[in-house]
Amino acid sequence: MIGGGYVGLVSGACFAEFGTDVAIVEQDPHKLDALLNGRIPIYEPGLDAIVSKNTETGRLTFGNDLAAAIANADAVFIAVGTPTRRGDGHADLSYVYAATREIAKAAKNSLLIVTKSTVPVGTGRQVAQILKDERPDIEFSVASNPEFLREGSAIDDFMRPDRVIIGIDNTSPEQADRATEIMRELYRPLYLIEAPIVFTDLETAELTKYAANAFLAMKVTFINEMADLCEKVGANIHDVAKGMGLDRRINRRFLHAGPGYGGSCFPKDTRALTAIAQDAGMRSRLVETTIEINEARKSQMAERIIAAAGGSVHSKKIGVLGLTFKPDTDDMREAASLPILTRLCDEGAHIQAFDPEGMDAARPLLPEVIDYRQDALSAAEDVDILVILTEWNAFRAIDPKRLRETMRGDIIIDLRNIWKPESFRAAGFKYSSIGRP
Missing domain, CATH: 1.10.1040.10 (N-(1-d-carboxylethyl)-l-norvaline Dehydrogenase; domain 2)
Incomplete structure (x- = not known):
């Protein structure tokens, strides 16, 4: 597995749980050091237990030596990042192609190369061409196996998927048959629970993900x-x-x-x-x-908060519950909190925020003036307005009466609809949510 990020680590750990020997190759020294020392660099419920179990059995290993990792491999998965390329919206495939070239140079015999990363239509063909150009002496097979992992429930999504999509390069029937056989064997445990496994061509698999x-x-x-x-x-x-x-x-x-x-x-x-x-x-x-x-909606949400404050949040103290883009993850990528809280800070608001898992990731992305608190009630302490940005389950159980005693003001803006309006209005709040009277 080339890449020990979210997709590579979850997929590698789950394949190991299936009984497959998996070597994860990670070049980032900080991430690799964490993995080698039993620390999971991302938050994903249940992942730490699976990683620990399979490293102890020896089925899951970590390192930065690609040649050693693929020496006895049947298949090599490419699970590197494909961020948006600046300026044109295309996926940046530089990491995918770099990994492909490294695999080609290090290969000693025929291998199945599988793109696990989300890649545009035509990437598999380009990978096949790079392999051919770099190592014409070796016959590589190529497949596309896009991931459908939801952050916060990725283990279950891998172990009990709605479906598995596998695209096979059918240029050579013999190589296609070999690739199909390997992929069937890798996913054999899913046949036992009758999970749908769809075999198709490279282009169809790549487009299906998008x-x-x-x-x-x-x-x-x-x-x-x-x-x-x-x-x-x-x-x-x-x-x-x-x-x-x-x-x-x-x-x-x-x-x-x-x-x-x-x-x-x-x-x-x-x-x-x-x-x-x-x-x-x-x-x-x-x-x-x-x-x-x-x-546009994220800007509208900031406007909604400003309007609830009477048209200005200058010098207002605002409590914020939740920063990550969704619960059960520490991922801050494209989170609604980023533009919303930046706008509020620009307008002169004083923000104190709490998120169960995302505060470390949030700090370098949000204005430095934000005050990060240790729990939900602390984030609500003496605030004029309380805003719910992420629907963590822990927030649902907050007692409205206790919250009313904690806050200075009486305005709650629930952008995730986690609370019952009548309960909070009965406690003396001016409560507003999304799409509810």
């Missing part, structure tokens, strides 16, 4: 627009979402109104899909509009 994430991003954006409409006409977005979600063609997932999507996948992948479409000579108008609406 199409799935773009569709979910549109679903989130749609329900956010419906929440805004609910506020205009007096409807309740919770009941609207429930009524929609009970339709099996739609289903309930991702129908939760909020301040806009973020994270490592949706923003990056929607931008990349629009770039892929443009390169193909067309436009993906739905996805383009989704991106525009989502970006």
Whole structure:
């Protein structure tokens, strides 16, 4: 597994849990040092136990020697970063191609090379060409196996997936058969639980990943627009979402109104899909509009807070619960808190914030003036306004009466709809949420 980041570490650990010998290659010295010393550099529930168990059995190892790691390998997964390239929205494939060249140079015999990273359509073909150019003496097989891991539930997503997508380079029937055999063996435990495993071509596998994430991003954006409409006409977005979600063609997932999507996948992948479409000579108008609406929404949420403060947050003390883009992760990438809190600080607000896992990651990304607290009630202490930005379960159980005693002001802006309006209004709060009367 080339890359010990989120995708590589989770995938490698889960393959080891399946009984496969896995060597994870990580070049970042700080991350590698943590892994070698039993520290998990990311927060993901259950990951530490699986990593510990499989390192103890010897099925999972870490190092920075790529040649040694692939010496006896049947398959090599590329799980390096593919961030958005500056200026054009395309995925930056420099790390993927660099890893491909290193694998080619170090290879001693035939290998199956699998892209686990999210990569644009055509990347697998380019990987195959690089391998051929670098090592014409070796016949490589190439496959695409995109990940569908949700941060916070990645272990379950890998072990009990909705589906596994595997794209095989069918240029050579013999190599394609070998690649298919290896991938079937790697995922053999999933056949026992009858998880759907879809074999297809490289291009289809690569596009499926982007199409799935773009569709979910549109679903989130749609329900956010419906929440805004609910506020205009007096409807309740919770009941609207429930009524929609009970339709099996739609289903309930991702129908939760909020301040806009973020994270490592949706923003990056929607931008990349629009770039892929443009390169193909067309436009993906739905996805383009989704991106525009989502970006605007975060500014609108800041405006909502300012309006609730009477038109100005200057010198106001604002408590913030939650910083990460979603609960059960420490990931701050594209989190709604970043533009919202930056705007509030620029407007002169004094922010004191708490997040169960994300504060270390948040510090270098947010204004230095933010005061980070040790718990939720401390973040609410003597504040004029309390804002909910991430729906951590621990926040749901906060007693409204105790919160009222802790706060100086009486304004709560719940951007995740985690509390019952009637309970907090009964406690004396001016409570507002998303899409609810």
